[in-house]
Amino acid sequence: xxxxxxxxxxxxxxxxxxxxxxxxxxxxxxxxxxxxxxxxxxxxxxxxxxxxxxxxxxxxxxxxxxxx
Amino acid sequence: xxxxxxxxxxxxxxxxxxxxxxxxxxxxxxxxxxxxxxxxxxxxxxxxxxxxxxxxxxxxxxxxxxxxxxxxxxxxxxxxxxxxxxxxxxxxxxxxxxxxxxxxxxxxxxxxxxxxxxxxxxxxxxxxxxxxxxxxxxxxxxxxxxxxxxxxxxxxxxxxxxxxx
Numbered sequence: 001x002x003x004x005x006x007x008x009x010x011x012x013x014x015x016x017x018x019x020x021x022x023x024x025x026x027x028x029x030x031x032x033x034x035x036x037x038x039x040x041x042x043x044x045x046x047x048x049x050x051x052x053x054x055x056x057x058x059x060x061x062x063x064x065x066x067x068x
Numbered sequence: 069x070x071x072x073x074x075x076x077x078x079x080x081x082x083x084x085x086x087x088x089x090x091x092x093x094x095x096x097x098x099x100x101x102x103x104x105x106x107x108x109x110x111x112x113x114x115x116x117x118x119x120x121x122x123x124x125x126x127x128x129x130x131x132x133x134x135x136x137x138x139x140x141x142x143x144x145x146x147x148x149x150x151x152x153x154x155x156x157x158x159x160x161x162x163x164x165x166x167x168x169x170x171x172x173x174x175x176x177x178x179x180x181x182x183x184x185x186x187x188x189x190x191x192x193x194x195x196x197x198x199x200x201x202x203x204x205x206x207x208x209x210x211x212x213x214x215x216x217x218x219x220x221x222x223x224x225x226x227x228x229x230x231x232x233x
Contacts, residue, residue, distance in 0.1 A: 020185075020188070020193070021193040023185070024196065025127060025161060
């Protein structure tokens, strides 16, 4: 059993390879972003920050006025 | 227990095997031989021995590179008469992307193309853009990872200091 675990671990780990700095072209495409629309994401983040400011959203304090 | 230790050992070995270090300060800059975008003229790093070189790696998809180009243009014009040369290596897999970028963000300095990514492999880049200031003897004296507009001041100072040496 543990031998199979060893082989499986080796196969899985050997397949892991970091993406090099110069190979990130495909990852930088718009379709690959978590937030499809960066402007929309910033607006959502701002609203969330304003609402949750009093409880310290994003680890920054704020009064919840939405003015910062 | 013994098997568990061997599994953990293998995982650790396999996960550190890809750890490589970028060319660092004090090392000799690896030689390359690449073609330019405009004239397909071959350029060798050793052709510029005796000059201070700013070697910049860039790609069309890199947003900081867009900010870096106007700064590099200004350095080129300020120091071109003083044994200073900028070599910017494009690492796009498709050189057409690099050409398209250059139509929008002009470069007055020498731009080389390395679609096979041989040079970034030699220099083991950590980020994009990344630049190296190489002295007259071909030794790397400064390594700059990434680019911010405020870096202009420190880069200017470093280049000026190295030209004076």
